[in-house]
Amino acid sequence: MQQYFIKQKLENPITITDKETLKHMFAVMRLSTDDEVVLVFEDGIKRLARVMDSERHEFELVKDLDENAELPVEVTIAMGFPKGDKLDLVAQKGTELGMANLWAYPADWSVVKWDKKKLTKRQEKLEKIVQGAAEQSKRNHLPSVQFFATKDNFMQEFAQFDLILVAYEESAKTGEHSVFANALQQLEANSKVLLIFGPEGGISPDEIEAYQKAGGLLVGLGPRILRTETAPLYALSAISYALELNR
């Protein structure tokens, strides 16, 4: 059944006001009276809803659904600004794979420089991609998207996390293969995890030192060299496998 994220205050019945959502509901899906959809408000509970009045965009919330599609831990993916539209892929696939937040920061070896105007535009585009992917993959929460203007701003957020992992190609090359698995096995439910990925050129020695000082663990993600946009998809899949399937 079609699912929509609703950013309005929860009330029953509810009149939907977001234009994009209305367009999809009544122009694309052609909903009419008594059709049912799933509405998800900010509390993350999926609710079965019935169209009461398709002209006035009014829905009755029929009942709560006991469906949880969220990872048992809250994973924030932080990417050094990559080139091209790689963040688009991470936004879509990362959302399908359960990430809670997508962050991007200007890494030492980021080639692209984005000014404020460009950042705002990029963020809006990514938020749309995330919303589409979250509705299709039936998430309970809409991942947030955030760009940091400086690396200091980014690192000021580190204190809120229970675990910080830094994907480091050199760790993979030297055959390190247990830090990631050990860290996952010790995670408690609802932990906040930050996963840091470099841009195409990798993570600089200064950054590695700073991340380690801030408590970050360097992890390898297997023996193959993964592109910057592939590594977060690997990590999210591994987290799902470790915490959702292999328990």
Next chain:
Amino acid sequence: MQQYFIKQKLENPITITDKETLKHMFAVMRLSTDDEVVLVFEDGIKRLARVMDSERHEFELVKDLDENAELPVEVTIAMGFPKGDKLDLVAQKGTELGMANLWAYPADWSVVKWDKKKLTKRQEKLEKIVQGAAEQSKRNHLPSVQFFATKDNFMQEFAQFDLILVAYEESAKTGEHSVFANALQQLEANSKVLLIFGPEGGISPDEIEAYQKAGGLLVGLGPRILRTETAPLYALSAISYALELNR
């Protein structure tokens, strides 16, 4: 160091003849005498090679390198023909994530119909994508790409596999979450594994029945609905995590 797959007979010294490879070596990378690269022949051994003569494209094979980036099991990804360029993404990311073979078959619910001419063109394009990804991710073996004209042709290949897993959304929906993990834990090294994915519309009941009769196990890949091109990336990442990192 730059790596190239060489489809010629192994000899030392060797004169490289493939035009695309030569273009990358001498036009893009501008190799000159005494520069070093890694050459990988069909035996999967990486060899350090030195340019002896850049005019005649002659290399000396200096020594074998003890580097293995292959998954401990041989994984074949079989996709029901999907729409658009989704196979391109699976070819590139699947190669980075260690797949051995990429197969595509006409599924009951495949929307696209590809004639023979189109199939040949698609296959050539995918082989190029795979080669680029295999060189960048430092694989020892070049994944093969194969299209099947009929589902019967596809299913005739099932006998060669030690394990056949069918990614089935309905399994995920009912909360099944241990078949995949149990199957991976029982895998022996060098096993041949077939992973079957449906097209966008999913796998038909007839197909499910036929695959199960042929020994296939239905597996869920977590509680989120994954797009057809995302599911194989999840499965490959999980296999790497289970067999390479969490051991």
